[in-house]
Amino acid sequence: MSDDISQPIDMLSTTTGAHYYWQSHWDRLVDLFGRNEFCMGFGGTFILTFTVYWTVGIVYTIVDVTGKPSFMLKYKIQELTPAYPISAKLLMAIIELAFFVIVEEIAFYYSHRLLHNPKIYKYIHKRHHEWQTPIAITAIYCHPIEHIFSNLLPLFLGPFILGSHLSTSWAWYTLAIMNTLTDHSGYHxxxxxxxxxxxxxxLKFNENYGVLGILDRLHGTDTNFRKSKAFQRHRVFYSLRPIKDLYPDETNKSD
Incomplete structure (x- = not known):
């Protein structure tokens, strides 16, 4: 008699626990998107489908192109090995672009930080900082020395080191130029x-020297930024509401 009663209670407890587990994670996800139906419906669906498609697709493609891990090949149902000239080139282009990003982060961070050295700042980099609230086209408003060694060289190094195809280099230059225009635009x-x-x-001159923020975090050159309201807004967002509405400034308190 007691066994018959305890079983449904245990099942109910298990069901309730599972429901709470999934509900709590769903609530966190909803909070991440700001509880906006458009964000969840459009942005969330895009991220989900994009991530699943390319993550799984790239795994299969890597096996096809490299033949590794070899145990996977015995499960392949096609008798002929398909040719993947486009897929292989696309995969290599993605790898090269990732390398370019890392090289630019290193080269730009250290060259940019050097330009802020008090001994040379007023002679070179001060011109660029005449715009305390920059606009997009002022991204290259700078001294010629700065433009060559801190703007152009970090972009050129990656393709030069790898001897990349011109099409890959052009894709990289396009992405990098769009990013620097956005960085100086004043529009989020x-x-x-x-x-x-x-x-x-x-605005502050002495923080955030890099592009990705990795070296700033490593060297502690983003300490005040990470305490600011701007850092809370420093993310890609998927709402049509302005980011300053999602993360408003505190009343009577500046960053």
Whole structure:
């Protein structure tokens, strides 16, 4: 008699626990998107489908192109090995682009930080910082020495080191130019990269020297930025509401 009663109670407890587990994670996801139906319906669905498609697709493609892990090949049902000239080139282009990003982060961070050295700042980099609230086209408003060694060289190094195809180099230059224009634009638009970090650099001068923020975090050159309201807004967002509405300034308190 007691066994018959305890079983449904245990099952109910298990069901309730599972429901709470999934509900709590769903609530966190909803909070991440700001509880906006458009964000969840459009942005969330796009991220989900994009991530699943390309993650799984790239795994299969890597096996086809490299033949590794070899145990996977015995499960392949096609008798002929398909040719993947486009897929292989696309995969290599993605790898090269990732390398370019890393090289640019290193080269730009250290060259940019050097330009802020008090001994040379007023002679070279000060011209660029005449715009404390920059606009997009002022991205290359700078001394010729700065433009060559801190703007152009970090972009050129990656393709030069790898001897990349011109088409890959052009794709990289396009992405990099669009990013620097956004960084200086003063506009934080939905679905685009955040300009908050570099805008903060122009405002405060002595933080956020890099592009990705990795070396700034490593060297502690983003300490005040990470405490600011701008850091809370420093993200790609998927709402049509302005980011300053989602993360409003505190009343009577500046960053």
């Amino acid at each position: 638009l939905p679905l685009l990269t955040s300009p908050e970090a570099h805008d903060y650099h122009h």
